Every structure is written in structure tokens, then in C-alpha cells.
Amino acid sequence: MSYGLVSIVTVSMSINFSSNYFELFNLPVKFRLDSNQMSEAWRNIQNMVHPDRHVQGSAQDKRIAMQWAVYVNEAFTTLRNPLDRARYLLALHGFDTKEETDTFMPEGFLMEQMIWRENIEEAISSNNINELNSLLQQLYELYSAGEDRLGQFIDDKQNYIDAILEVRKLRFFQRLEKEIKDSVEQLE
Amino acid sequence: MAYSDKVLQHYENPRNVGSFDKNEQGVATGMVGAPACGDVMKLQIKVNTDGVIEDARFKTYGCGSAIASSSLVTEWIKGKTLDEAMTIRNTEIAEELALPPVKIHCSILAEDAIKAAIEDYRSKYDGQSLLSAKANNE
Numbered sequence: 001m002s003y004g005l006v007s008i009v010t011v012s013m014s015i016n017f018s019s020n021y022f023e024l025f026n027l028p029v030k031f032r033l034d035s036n037q038m039s040e041a042w043r044n045i046q047n048m049v050h051p052d053r054h055v056q057g058s059a060q061d062k063r064i065a066m067q068w069a070v071y072v073n074e075a076f077t078t079l080r081n082p083l084d085r086a087r088y089l090l091a092l093h094g095f096d097t098k099e100e101t102d103t104f105m106p107e108g109f110l111m112e113q114m115i116w117r118e119n120i121e122e123a124i125s126s127n128n129i130n131e132l133n134s135l136l137q138q139l140y141e142l143y144s145a146g147e148d149r150l151g152q153f154i155d156d157k158q159n160y161i162d163a164i165l166e167v168r169k170l171r172f173f174q175r176l177e178k179e180i181k182d183s184v185e186q187l188e
Numbered sequence: 189m190a191y192s193d194k195v196l197q198h199y200e201n202p203r204n205v206g207s208f209d210k211n212e213q214g215v216a217t218g219m220v221g222a223p224a225c226g227d228v229m230k231l232q233i234k235v236n237t238d239g240v241i242e243d244a245r246f247k248t249y250g251c252g253s254a255i256a257s258s259s260l261v262t263e264w265i266k267g268k269t270l271d272e273a274m275t276i277r278n279t280e281i282a283e284e285l286a287l288p289p290v291k292i293h294c295s296i297l298a299e300d301a302i303k304a305a306i307e308d309y310r311s312k313y314d315g316q317s318l319l320s321a322k323a324n325n326e
Contacts, residue, residue, distance in 0.1 A: 103221060105219075
């Protein structure tokens with residue numbers, strides 16, 4: 001299969017690299033994104049910057065094309081992952097979720113986290129894989145409810161403070177998910 | 189990743205694990221959590237009528253460094269006044285346990301747990317109420 005030669009100049013004019021990731025893909029700056037629209041936007045742009053399209057270009061053209069491909073990949077990976085997308089949106093609005101440095105969380109939430117850990121430990125010590133799988137299902141339900149709330153906070157209410165807390169909570173859930181999955185793997 | 193000897197000592201033989209009845213006189217609780225690693229730390233202090241931390245307990249879900257950090261601070265804060273305990277910095281904890289840079293957040297968690305417990309104590313007992321109760325009795 002042969003690609004037509006697209007000049008780097010043409011590509012650089014059709015893609016605005018100083019824009020944010022949403023604008024790069026011509027997508028609305030929102031948390032709730034239509035997955036079909038996302039896939040289509042991805043195909044369009046990836047096709048344009050794909051290194052195979054620049055095989056006949058100069059070494060410099062190829063290098064630039066490669067850098068674009070990497071950049072576009074990174075942008076799409078960020079937008080595709082809901083938690084990364086939420087963080088990126090919050091950053092666009094000037095907010096940092098401070099997941100590495102801020103240790104304050106509502107006490108009730110932390111108590112629940114302790115109970116989750118206790119339940120997981122108990123299931124592990126009694127070799128109860130069914131219980132672990134049931135915990136995993138509960139976790140997925142909580143996670144999905146949290147994603148719905150993120151959409152409400154960011155898109156509907158522009159309530160970025162609560163959105164930050166929601167991202168931080170979902171990060172704890174991700175950790176629990178990993179712990180449960182690892183344990184199931186070990187018990188199996 | 190290799191843990192330092194001091195981390196291993198605390199990890200294998202943690203000091204002051206457990207909890208107090210949170211309604212007991214002089215008991216206050218600090219809970220903190222680090223989203224990045226999912227660690228959760230509960231630190232309880234028991235403060236006597238002189239405003240000195242006479243005992244401490246912890247319960248931590250996390251890696252060896254997080255457990256060692258909390259175990260260490262329960263030892264450090266015993267016998268200290270609240271103001272003295274407030275001055276403990278995560279850098280001292282990290283240094284004592286020889287924590288690598290990727291585990292510094294564990295020491296931050298322990299420092300923040302102390303502060304959260306003291307804050308809880310101050311809001312619960314309105315700062316001086318135990319001391320004034322004592323003064324009234326004398």
C-alpha cells in the first residue's frame with residue numbers, strides 16, 4: 001500500500017500544535033465525550049501525521065513527522081482515559097489534583113477505605129476468591145458512579161473543587177482494584 | 189525495592205499498633221490518605237492533663253515505608269507536648285528511616301497524620317479545656 005506524499009508544510013498548517021488536546025482533535029472541551037466521535041477524530045489526525053506518509057521526505061521531515069505522531073498519541077491517550085481526561089480538564093482550568101502531595105481526604109471516606117482493606121485482607125486469608133470477585137464488582141459500580149459524578153461536576157456545574165475530590169477518590173479505587181486483582185491472581 | 193534496615197525493623201516489629209476508644213478522655217484521631225499510592229493512615233494520640241502526649245496508636249494500610257513511618261512517629265511523639273509534636277517534619281522521618289525519594293510521600297503522610305490528630309484534639313477539647321479542668325481542681 002502506498003501513501004501519497006504529503007508535505008510537512010501542509011500537515012503543519014492543518015494541525016494546530018499550540019492548541020489544547022481537545023482542539024487538536026476538534027473535540028468539545030468536555031468530560032463526557034462521544035466515543036465514536038473520538039475514534040473518528042483519532043483516525044483523521046493519525047492518518048495525517050503517520051510516519052509512513054513521510055517516507056519520501058527528508059530526514060528532517062521524517063523526524064518532525066515522528067515527533068508529531070508521538071505528540072498526537074500522547075494527546076489521544078490522555079483524552080481516552082477518563083481519569084487522565086478529568087485531570088487534563090482541571091489543569092486547563094488551573095486546578096491541580098495534588099494526588100502526590102495533599103493527604104487530606106474526608107474522614108468518612110478514609111474510614112471506608114480502611115474497611116475495604118480489611119474486607120480484602122479477610123477474603124485473602126480465607127482464600128475466598130468469590131468474595132474478592134464480589135468486592136471487585138462493588139468497586140466497579142462505585143467507580144462508574146464516580147465517573148458519572150465527574151461528568152456532572154465538570155460539564156454541568158463547573159464545580160471543579162468537587163471534581164478534584166472525585167478524581168482523588170477514584171485514584172484510591174484504582175489502587176483497591178489493583179490490590180484485589182493481584183490477590184485473585186495469587187489465589188488462583 | 190530494597191528497604192533500609194530501620195524500615196525493616198519497624199515493618200517486622202511495628203510499635204504501638206492498634207487503636208484507642210475514640211470517646212475516651214484525651215483521645216484524638218488523625219486520618220490521612222495519599223491518593224497517589226492509596227495508603228491510609230490512622231494515628232491516635234492520648235493526651236494527659238498536662239497537655240503531653242502520653243500514648244499513641246496507629247493503623248496503616250500501605251507499603252513497608254508507610255508502616256515504618258507511622259510506627260516511628262508513634263515512638264517520637266510519646267512524651268512530647270502538642271506544640272513539640274507539631275514541629276516534627278517529614279524530612280526528619282525520611283532521614284531516620286533512610287527513605288528513597290520515591291517513598292518520601294510516606295513520611296509526608298506520617299507528618300500530616302500527627303498534625304491531623306493534634307488538630308482533632310484541639311477542635312475536640314477546645315485547646316485548653318483539659319488544662320483548665322485540671323486548674324479548677326487544684
